[in-house]
Each structure stands twice: as structure tokens, then as C-alpha cells.
Amino acid sequence: MLKRLSLLTLSSALPVIVLLCTSSGLPVPGQTKTGSATDKVILTVDVSKPGARIDRNLFGQFAEHLGHGIYEGIWVGPESKIPNTRGIRNDVVAALKDLKVPNVRWPGGCFADEYHWRKGIGPQRLVTLNSNWGGVVEPNTFGTHEFMDFLDQIGAEAYLSVNVGSGTPQEAAEWLEYLTTPQATSLAKERTANGHPAPYKIAYLGIGNESWDCGGNMTPDYYVSQLKIYSRFVRNFNPAQQGQQQMLKIAVGPGGPEPRFSEWTEAVMKAWQNHQWSWDMNGLSLHTYTVLNWDKKLASVGFGETEYSQVLKATLVMDGLIAKHSAIMDKYDPQKKIALVVDEWGGWYAPLPGTDPGFLVQQNSMRDAVLAALNLNIFARHADRVRMSNIAQMINVLQAMIMTDKEKMVLTPTYYVYKMYVPFQDATFVPVVFNAGSYVNGDISLPRVDAIAAKDATGKLWLAITNLDPNRSVEIDANLGGASGKSAVGETLTAPKVDSVNTFDDPRTVVPRPVSASVQDGKLTLKLDPKSVSVISVQ
Ligand code: AHR
Secondary structure, eight states: OOOOOOHHHHOOOOOOOOOOOOOTTOOOTTOOTTSOSEEEEEEEEOTTSOOOBOOGGGGEEEOOSSTTSSBTTTBOOTTOSSOEETTEEHHHHHHHHTTTOOEEEESOSGGGGGOOGGGGSSSSOOOEEETTTTTEEEOOOSOHHHHHHHHHHHTOEEEEEEOOSSSOHHHHHHHHHHHHOOSOOHHHHHHHHTTOOSOOOOOEEEEOSSTTTTTTOOOHHHHHHHHHHHHHHOOOOOGGGSSTTOOEEEEOOOOSSSHHHHHHHHHHHHHHHTOOTTOOOSEEEEEEEEOSOTTSOOOSSSOOHHHHHHHHHHHTHHHHHHHHHHHHHHHHOTTOOSEEEEEEEEEOOOOOTTSOGGGOOOOOBHHHHHHHHHHHHHHHHTTTTEEEEEEEOSBSSSSOSEEEETTEEEEOHHHHHHHHTGGGTTOEEEOEEEOOOEEEETTEEEESEEEEEEEOTTOOEEEEEEEOOSSOEEEEEEEOTTOOOSEEEEEEEOOSSTTOBOOSSSTTSSOOEEEEEEEETTEEEEEEOSSEEEEEEEO
16 A cells, blocks of 8 residues: 655645735634634636636546446446446446546556556456455456447547556557557457457557556656657557647656655656657656545544645645646746646545445545645646646545445535536636635634636636635625626535535535626626535626
């Protein structure tokens, strides 16, 4: 099991939010939850200075062969009584389609560095062991073709992680030839015999996973030499991917704030800066989880405001981490050609009692909805460098979108945040400045409000505003900076308690409800509930 340092002890830095306007909501030292029930936050949108495109890939997912992430979560098999299409559950596909999932990272995670693709193709699958996650049997019934079929059903692109840890460049190269060549090679004929004559599109290729740890405990220099070899030889032959649509290669990047990860980023970026024609990369991954203590993880349910504020404080470390690694990347890549790809992140809590600890099963609460919104906002603010992210993990594992139990399925609070944020996919970031105010709980002080704005392809202005304070509602006065509109409509997600969850028996405790607000003289006024995430558009 992975072991990392506590984020809380590593950084107590809070994100800096530009203080432009003053209002009655100015941060007051010592302001407490017993303060006035509602006071104002003034927010100013500057539509005249559009920022970077918020890449749709920022809303990517991660599905590892881990616990019930794949088996039961996606794959039930064609013979199952659970309604399915070629073995893939229909309820899950329908729910994911609503999220417009841009890409799915697969097959791991740590699992990827022990995955041998040939065991998961053809009529006879080899039964192996999943030694990373519970030591359970891996039937390999969900393999390459099933993954690509799943992507096709939900309308997402493939982000394949190839095995650098225990595989070979040849094995990975053959996998890509099998997947992508239109020529009548033996591998292409095998693919045709297995039901797919046309070459597949593989949009993203991850070269290893956490190679500094579960992926082989490599030094930065050793990894760089592997990266060059895999980048050179693992080719995509799909004719449609030779130009604009070329497969993007993502190198293993840092895993947190420790100095060794700065050295890692330096080493990979320096190598790239000096790279020859024979190899290249397009992205650098970043993994970081919100966890207070790896040895004594917090519970995912049955917690109170203390743990709520502790977790939110810990998650805001993401901003500084991205800034730190972006600054290193800027030294070697000032034009920001290389994307920072946050392809593992999310809240990691103690396993639910009675579950296999190797399956990483946890509940998903209102706290996770706020956590998700805060991180998505951070990614959007760094959209010029952060162009892809993959929350861990899509179904039944860690901070999941969906949980299943046999034929039952429930959508989590995090799912609803992703659904509400769909309009931000490929929208243009619009700067928004506000007096965040403060939410204080004991010795923890957090911004009370967080917000981002963006314009979609039709020119419509969208605002996402989170009220972190679990006790006080907040009145927002938003100056729309010249954006025309008469009203604002959208959705808000809140819940009775910070640890409210959706369950199979009671799936609608944390679901969004519609909100509307008036716009007068370019100013929008609305009141947001305590501990809420809201997304609204100006019409
Ligand atoms: O998401 C669970 C695990 O966390 C992944 O397999 C690994 O890459 C990370 O450490």
C-alpha cells in the first residue's frame, strides 16, 4: 500500500484569492460560525479579458482493475440479469453519458505496471492475480476490446497506461500495433479475428505509472531513459492520428510536495527540453490525493465539521502544488507545450467497515462535492498548463461518481458536481475577482467562497460558486462586467449535513435543485445555501 506524508503537515498554505472589492464580507480575523447568518460577497467578472480554454479533458475519469471498479461496476458479462450491452451495464453507461466523460484512464494505476494485454484478448482469457489490490483473481474478461467498447458506449476517448514497470517496450509496441494498424499484419489480423477490423483511436498514452513508487521505484534518470525508449518505439499507426489527432504521450510526473518530486519534474522536463527528433512527450502527470494521515485515514461518513474543514484545508494544497510544478515546467517549457495532467486525485478515506481494505471502498458525501468543486476550480484557474485531469476513481473506488451493488446503482454527490460542470468543458476561462471572506472553524481558516467563470462556445456566461461555510448562507452580488442578460438560471447542490450521502435506499439526499436569480443593470444577486456548489448561466 502506498504511503505518503500528510498533506496537512506539509503545507498550511491557503490559496491566495485576489481581494479586489471590499464589502461587509471582508475577512475578519476570528470571524466564527456564530457570526451573522448571511452577509455579502461581491464578485466581479471581467469578460473583456478571456483566459485559457478549459480543456474538456479536465473532466476525465480513471478506471483501474481495483476492487469493483471494473468488475461489477462496469462489467457484468453478457449473461448477467443486470441489463447490459455486450456485458457492460446499461445503467452505468447512461449515467456516464450525462457527464460527457472526455477520456478514461485504464487499466491502472499500479495495476497497469503488472498488466499484460495479451491475457485480456481473444476467446480464452488467462486468469491471473491482482497482486496490487487484495490479491484477488483477475479473470481478464474485461480486456482491450471490452474497454474500447465501453468507451464507445459512453462516448469517451482512450487514455491507455502502458506497462513500464514489469513489461517491455516490445510488449507495449505490439499492443499499440494491435490496436491501431490498418495494415494486414499478424496483429491486425488477430484484432480482426477478435471482432474489430478497423483500427482503434488511442488518444492518450501514459508511459508508466508512479514509476518512483509502485511502478518500479525508479530514479528520475532511470525513468527518463525508459521514457525515451517507450516514446520512440510505442507507435500509433492509425492513419487518422498522424496529423492533428496524433496520440499524446504522457510521462510520469511528480507525486506530491516533497523535494524528491521537484527533482523528478526537473529531470523529466530538462530531458524533454533537450530531446532529439527520436522521442517526444506531450504531458507530465501529477498524482496527489487529499488524505490527512496515510496511517490513520479519516472516515468517509459519520464525521463532523472538524473533519470537514480539515479535509477542505488539505485539498486546497492542490493549488500550491500545481503552481510549484508549473513553475519548474515554465523554466524548460515557457511556451507551455507540455500539459500538466493531474491524472490521479481526490479524497482518500478509510475503507468502509466490512469491505476488503484492498478494494478502497468509501462513501461519498457533501464534503466530497465541495472538494471536487474546489479542485475543478483550481484546475480551471491553471487551465493554461493543466489541460487534463482524472479523478480517482470512476466507479466503486475512492472518490467515485457511481456506486453499485449487484443490480443497484447510486449516483454520488461528486457525480452531480461533474454533471453541473459540463458547461465548463471547452469553455473559455473568464477572470473573476472576489472577496472570498473567511470560514473559520477552530484554528482552521478557509476562504468562505470560491468561484470561477467561463464563456461557452455560444457566448453564454457560466459561473460556478461554492459556499464552503457549512453554517452560513451567503449573498452574492456579481457584477457581470458588461455581459448582457436578464436572468440567471442553474442548479445548486447542498445537503442537510456535511456528511450527508446518497445510499441505495435513499439516493436523493444530495441531488441538485434548480435555482434562478435576477439580473439588473448588469448585476446578479443570489443567495447560496451553506455548504453548497452552484452553477448558473446568465441568459
Ligand atoms: O488510485 C489508487 C492508486 O493510487 C493507484 O493505483 C496508484 O497509481 C495510486 O497510488
